[in-house]
Amino acid sequence: MPHTPFQTLPQVSSDFFRFLLITFFYIIPINCLFKMSQYDSISVERRWQKMWKEEEIYRFDPDSDKPAYSIDNPPRYTSGSLHLGHATGYSLIDFAARYKRMKGYNVFFPLCFDVNGTPIEVKVEKKHNITKLDLPREEYRKLCSEYANGFIDEMTHHFEILGESMDPSIYYQTDAPYYRRITQMSFVELFNRGLVYKGDFPVNWCPRCMTALADAEVDHKDNTTKLNFVKFAIAGSDSHVMIATTRPELICTCKVVAVHPDDKEKQHLVGKDLITPVYGRRIKVIADPKVDPGYGTGNVMICTIGDKDDLEWVMKYHLEMEKGIDETGKMTEIAGKYAGMPVKEAREAIIRDLKETGALVRQEEVPQQVSVCWRCSMPVEYLQVPQWFLKTIELKEQVLGKADEIKWYPEFMKIRLQDWINSLEWDWVLSRQRIFATPIPVWECDGCGEAVCATEEQCYVDPTSDTPPVDKCRKCGGKLIGCTDVFDTWMDSSGSSLYNTFWKRDEDLHKKFFPMSMRPQSHDIIRTWAFYSILRSGQIKQSRPWDDIMIHGFIMAPDGTPMHSSVGNVIDPIPILENYGADALRYFAASCSLGTDHAFREQDVTRGKKLSNKIFNIGQFVGRFFDGKPVAAGELRESDRWIISRYSQTVKAATGYLDVYQFDRALKEVEGFIWHDLADNYIEMVKARSDPAVRYTLYNVFLGSIKMMAPFMPHVTEDVYQEHFAAFEGAKSIHISDWPAPIFVDEEAIGIGNSITEITSAIRAWKSEKKMPLNAELSKVEIIGEGAPALEKGAPDIIETSKIKELIFLKKAELKEEVTAIKPIHSKLGPAFKGQAKSIVLALSALSPKDALKMMTKDGLELEVDGEKITLAQEFWETQKRLTLDGKAVETIQLGNTLIVVEI
Ligand SMILES: [Zn+2]
Numbered sequence: 001m002p003h004t005p006f007q008t009l010p011q012v013s014s015d016f017f018r019f020l021l022i023t024f025f026y027i028i029p030i031n032c033l034f035k036m037s038q039y040d041s042i043s044v045e046r047r048w049q050k051m052w053k054e055e056e057i058y059r060f061d062p063d064s065d066k067p068a069y070s071i072d073n074p075p076r077y078t079s080g081s082l083h084l085g086h087a088t089g090y091s092l093i094d095f096a097a098r099y100k101r102m103k104g105y106n107v108f109f110p111l112c113f114d115v116n117g118t119p120i121e122v123k124v125e126k127k128h129n130i131t132k133l134d135l136p137r138e139e140y141r142k143l144c145s146e147y148a149n150g151f152i153d154e155m156t157h158h159f160e161i162l163g164e165s166m167d168p169s170i171y172y173q174t175d176a177p178y179y180r181r182i183t184q185m186s187f188v189e190l191f192n193r194g195l196v197y198k199g200d201f202p203v204n205w206c207p208r209c210m211t212a213l214a215d216a217e218v219d220h221k222d223n224t225t226k227l228n229f230v231k232f233a234i235a236g237s238d239s240h241v242m243i244a245t246t247r248p249e250l251i252c253t254c255k256v257v258a259v260h261p262d263d264k265e266k267q268h269l270v271g272k273d274l275i276t277p278v279y280g281r282r283i284k285v286i287a288d289p290k291v292d293p294g295y296g297t298g299n300v301m302i303c304t305i306g307d308k309d310d311l312e313w314v315m316k317y318h319l320e321m322e323k324g325i326d327e328t329g330k331m332t333e334i335a336g337k338y339a340g341m342p343v344k345e346a347r348e349a350i351i352r353d354l355k356e357t358g359a360l361v362r363q364e365e366v367p368q369q370v371s372v373c374w375r376c377s378m379p380v381e382y383l384q385v386p387q388w389f390l391k392t393i394e395l396k397e398q399v400l401g402k403a404d405e406i407k408w409y410p411e412f413m414k415i416r417l418q419d420w421i422n423s424l425e426w427d428w429v430l431s432r433q434r435i436f437a438t439p440i441p442v443w444e445c446d447g448c449g450e451a452v453c454a455t456e457e458q459c460y461v462d463p464t465s466d467t468p469p470v471d472k473c474r475k476c477g478g479k480l481i482g483c484t485d486v487f488d489t490w491m492d493s494s495g496s497s498l499y500n501t502f503w504k505r506d507e508d509l510h511k512k513f514f515p516m517s518m519r520p521q522s523h524d525i526i527r528t529w530a531f532y533s534i535l536r537s538g539q540i541k542q543s544r545p546w547d548d549i550m551i552h553g554f555i556m557a558p559d560g561t562p563m564h565s566s567v568g569n570v571i572d573p574i575p576i577l578e579n580y581g582a583d584a585l586r587y588f589a590a591s592c593s594l595g596t597d598h599a600f601r602e603q604d605v606t607r608g609k610k611l612s613n614k615i616f617n618i619g620q621f622v623g624r625f626f627d628g629k630p631v632a633a634g635e636l637r638e639s640d641r642w643i644i645s646r647y648s649q650t651v652k653a654a655t656g657y658l659d660v661y662q663f664d665r666a667l668k669e670v671e672g673f674i675w676h677d678l679a680d681n682y683i684e685m686v687k688a689r690s691d692p693a694v695r696y697t698l699y700n701v702f703l704g705s706i707k708m709m710a711p712f713m714p715h716v717t718e719d720v721y722q723e724h725f726a727a728f729e730g731a732k733s734i735h736i737s738d739w740p741a742p743i744f745v746d747e748e749a750i751g752i753g754n755s756i757t758e759i760t761s762a763i764r765a766w767k768s769e770k771k772m773p774l775n776a777e778l779s780k781v782e783i784i785g786e787g788a789p790a791l792e793k794g795a796p797d798i799i800e801t802s803k804i805k806e807l808i809f810l811k812k813a814e815l816k817e818e819v820t821a822i823k824p825i826h827s828k829l830g831p832a833f834k835g836q837a838k839s840i841v842l843a844l845s846a847l848s849p850k851d852a853l854k855m856m857t858k859d860g861l862e863l864e865v866d867g868e869k870i871t872l873a874q875e876f877w878e879t880q881k882r883l884t885l886d887g888k889a890v891e892t893i894q895l896g897n898t899l900i901v902v903e904i
């Protein structure tokens with residue numbers, strides 16, 4: 001645990017050591033000493049991770065009187081591997097949790113996992129080469145559960161080595177009966193209030209997963225396909241109408257052909273009968289404004305399955321629904337000779353037949369957007385399958401209203417939700433024909449179809465194995481059969497704000513903690529997780545689920561393109577964590593502003609690593625300034641007032657940014673302060689001091705600095721805190737210590753302090769340019785300028801830092817320029833004067849600067865060479881000058897309006 005604190009050493013040796021150290025610093029610049037200490041990030045990180053866990057530093061206390069800050073943490077999907085997007089996203093959430101904890105909140109930040117749904121089923125089916133139909137439900141569910149739960153220990157370990165402050169005492173996973181129970185109870189309430197219905201409605205259907213999909217689960221892929229031009233004979237005539245279709249296999253369900261009402265050439269067709277090829281069915285031609293007269297032939301075949309447009313027409317014209325494709329993606333009896341064939345095979349077969357009979361005139365390659373299943377990429381069909389729905393469309397306004405009550409970070413992300421809500425056309429399809437999810441707690445009568453919902457007390461319940469609340473149908477006395485459908489996985493996850501606030505578990509706690517403080521999530525699931533959560537909270541609680549929502553972007557490959565295992569550009573964060581440490585990776589995460597996608601920048605991780613080293617090394621140096629908590633400041637110098645003011649400004653700015661989740665800006669403020677103001681300038685200035693004022697200042701300013709850095713870099717700050725501060729402050733961990741407050745802001749001191757640091761660093765640069773040792777003593781320095789006398793307060797700091805014997809501040813001073821010598825330019829004299837050049841050089845060197853001045857004319861220098869008077873033009877010689885002040889030679893350093901004059 002804590003290192004042996006230096007301050008426990010006997011007083012004498014401590015003082016002696018400080019004496020040695022100060023002496024040492026006179027000789028060796030501080031940066032050299034910094035390099036001598038090695039910060040071993042990995043062992044340090046593991047040590048504090050262990051301590052945090054053992055001491056339950058992040059434990060939430062439901063009975064605490066402190067204000068609560070509750071985070072609706074995204075349960076991590078149990079897919080196993082940790083990718084860079086997770087590492088970044090969860091780091092951002094952790095920054096908020098740690099900040100609020102230090103601000104005195106009782107922080108609710110659960111460790112949680114999402115163990116549900118089709119992706120796990122798909123993986124299990126691949127692994128065992130089975131489908132859901134090959135095993136009894138119970139066995140299938142067991143395989144999925146074992147597979148998913150097998151990842152949890154490893155994934156928990158990932159969170160730990162990332163330095164996440166999630167609380168295992170409020171752990172949950174979404175497949176547990178205690179969680180499924182809450183999902184079911186909320187359904188029971190919605191069912192009893194008439195918000196749930198079973199509808200015979202067309203749904204997006206994945207033939208591979210054999211389940212209905214919500215609109216949000218349908219992806220779109222660009223593809224090319226064949227547009228087939230097929231002849232439909234006009235009944236009772238020899239002529240025909242040409243139909244262009246990409247899906248000739250659907251001719252079996254073709255009900256009407258439509259043309260645009262303004263298409264003059266086609267008006268004569270409206271009302272006529274056509275005969276479908278292959279099937280010989282009579283169908284009508286109608287006029288409909290939704291027809292695109294520019295696509296294909298302008299004649300549209302409308303089938304009772306097909307795409308969403310077809311379905312709109314089916315509804316509009318009350319066409320009889322015929323099911324040409326079944327749930328497994330095969331043609332039905334209606335397709336005649338193609339029955340039983342998969343869709344693609346049937347398409348190829350009918351194209352062959354149409355060619356043979358001459359009905360297929362030609363084919364064209366056309367681009368096409370295919371709707372595919374988001375999980376398995378299989379093309380989605382629109383099928384008429386009985387499903388459970390939750391009323392959504394009639395609640396659009398309510399959800400929009402609740403979304404307005406939530407503070408969005410960043411604000412522009414709200415538009416994505418609004419656009420999504422406004423585009424919704426159907427109610428939420430709640431049911432899935434899958435297995436590894438929460439069962440829908442309903443039984444249906446085999447006689448009349450009446451649905452009987454479970455009672456609240458029955459939940460958690462599995463209707464495929466448990467008995468219904470009544471033994472027969474209330475309406476007809478028929479037998480009740482358990483529903484085999486399960487919930488869409490979003491039904492589980494969108495109840496997290498209810499589960500997290502003890503809904504139906506402890507009403508007092510629920511009142512205390514609902515709505516939650518904050519929902520963090522990525523932008524791709526606004527239309528699902530955020531939307532469904534707000535919808536259900538509105539339905540069940542008539543309230544918003546949280547006060548704030550914080551939305552982060554994706555992490556892209558270094559070139560800005562998405563990371564995909566198929567492209568081979570996925571960056572594994574585990575080796576980064578092992579090479580650089582979690583603090584360094586978290587530094588990168590903190591540099592990612594909310595709401596936008598960011599390319600991964602390894603140089604930021606390196607920068608983070610350097611910063612953690614720097615903090616550690618400043619700790620090594622600064623810690624030795626205090627052997628107890630300094631209580632009295634004594635008389636503060638101007639440099640002390642300056643650093644305290646700059647520190648106080650930094651606290652104000654960083655706190656303001658953290659309050660609105662602008663982690664990147666908060667980090668920039670604190671980092672800039674630590675590197676530049678504190679390390680480069682203040683510490684450089686006070687190396688030689690040991691008075692109470694410097695001890696007080698360093699103690700408070702550095703302690704506050706590591707506290708502000710603690711949410712971002714929890715390990716190195718804990719390490720420094722434990723070594724140098726914990727004993728005086730009394731907190732078990734920096735992460736449950738108090739957030740720092742500004743001390744004072746003295747604007748005048750900031751102005752003077754900035755000038756002092758500018759002057760001392762200019763002198764430092766000048767010395768190193770002159771190859772002088774940095775501790776070389778300067779006999780006299782004058783600071784000259786209008787504002788110079790005001791800087792006099794900073795004299796002791798400048799004198800000590802720059803090693804000056806005499807320092808003077810003046811508004812004005814008379815600098816003189818003196819010629820010290822006349823030098824020949826040999827390269828020009830030789831070629832021009834040949835043999836005489838040597839005599840000219842001699843004559844020049846014999847001149848005193850005083851004489852030379854007398855002999856200068858506008859044409860040149862009048863010289864006597866070998867008894868002859870010549871005027872030597874200026875291109876052949878140069879003057880050497882020097883500056884003097886009060887007759888003494890000086891050098892100058894210009895610094896804005898101020899001139900630093902150094903006597904040499
Ligand atoms: Zn699928």
Ligand SMILES: [Zn+2]
Binds near residue numbers: 445474477478
């Ligand atoms: Zn019945």
